Amino acid sequence: MTQFSNPFTFKSGVTITNRLVMSPMTTQQSFYNGTVTQDEIQYYADRAKGLGAIITGAANVQAQGKGWPGELSIATDDMLPQLHALAGAIQAQGAKAIVQIFHAGRMTHAATLMGEQPVSASAVAALRPDAETPRAMTTDEIHDTVIAFGEATRRAIQAGFDGVELHGANTYLLQQFFSPHSNRREDDYGGSREKRYRFIKEVLASVFAAVEKYADHPFLVGYRLSPEEFETPGIRFDDTLWLLDQLKATNLDYVHISLNAYDRVARDDQHDQKSILAYVHDHLTGQLPLIGVGGVRTRQDVNHVLQNAELVAVGQQLLYDPSWAVKLATGADDAILQVPFKEAVKFVPLNTPLHDFAAARFQH
Template identity: 60%
Template structure:
């Protein structure tokens, strides 16, 4: 078992100075056109410096992939100067900067897309209120989208980031291709489990080849995934173990599970003897690091995750207290901020978008 303050080195050579990372979270801080704002730079910079790495909120790889207002863009070279400032703001005192990249798929709407119909693997609406029915992507559009993930990775390299994370979680497009709910295709991109994995496989290959072909050193590629869906049909935990097994054999540097509770157990009767994170860690079997997550509040919570993962991603804890790690390491956990007032937002660089995220995730800790 690793310790919080232990270094972590990935296979492409990048070393984190400790095992604590900032989890990717929605900020809604960018300009309307996806350009980075100074508020956004200040927000991330405040939480860097002590922890091993910061993973940004999602940046869309093409215009119709925008999931919400105030989202980062990485689909054009015009974004590189702003992204370079963001990366530099994060990379102080040895903290590494990782840009999460994605396409929102059907988890957006025509208003956000300025009149354009959302797209997905198939023309099936999400099971959520007011969900719009997307247009199914044509095969040639899928091929172009894969190229756009690769181009986004090249821009992240040019901007000085230390890595990218593919956002294959939270029901966005990568997950939509793998899910039997959102992918009803009967061509080479859907049908069997193996064919539903194909889009993910080709995106990973395109992104890792971009890194390897660039000659950049110490630049890593991660993949985030959600372990289960509750739709019927939907992704079941056995499907996720297949996904994990396949991804562990590819050119990735880490996998990152998305959970709101670290000890969450599968709804499948076949996988209830231990947590889903423990099953995933066992499936990976040391082939690459697993980033664990799930309502960490104090040091012992992070240590519990490190019994079944190789690093810990903190979300809400770092929003409430950017100095969480030094307080843990210095035996000052009694000083960790556990609640948040609206009056604290300016001091903590918390925007209305971040406050809205916190209201949806932990209203009992706000006042």
């Protein structure tokens, strides 16, 4: 079995020293305009030692894509100095720095957008109590957003990051275009799976074009996805397997599955004989590395994930136990903090909002 201490080299040429990755989690520590704060830089630096890589919390690629107050932004060039400081702080601890880029789509509020109505693939509200009905994006707005993802990638390169992760999970805009619940369009961006995938395809092309043009050293691109939706209509596991086939044909360096438990079983009765992680790993057939995630707290959890993934993402555990990876590497397992969720919040640093902790627990 693969050992977590083994290094890993991605298709792009980026090499990480081990298989442990910090999962992207929202911290709401940025300034009101999305600029990185010193508290945020310290938060990541405190957790980077002993990890192969850190994936930051989501950074919006456009002001219209902002999901919540205190969110990191990579939408304008004036963010570059502090983004550079963030990347450097992570790398100084020996970990690669990956920034997650996204657009919230309908998963935001007009109050967050300075009074502007949220946008999405279609004018369909999310199924949640506080959901606002979004405005369907025009074709020109879709094209502008595709360009914005490429520009965000350029900024990540110029800021010194080692890669970007496209946030196509947790019901944000990339997922909204692929989902038959949020996408009811009747143009070239809606209808069949192929048409609902078109936005993702164009975003990937924009990102890879930016890498080709601006990166003068290995730079990786990953993609995060949620395996199924509860809505009807919604993404089913067969849709995800189809999506994985499309992603396998790209230059992606990895796929990152979003799960709240690594042993979670699909709701689909055609795929309930083993875990979602196992089905996804088998379907990728070694063509695309997989990052597994979901409730990883112990050495045993890490080993279980590595049976069905090339890398392991750790979220909640690192929030209240920043030196967890170092303890694992040095065999200090007895020193690892193991506390129930209700008690764990007592150990979270004061500058880490509980929104972050809950997000780590309730990944979709």
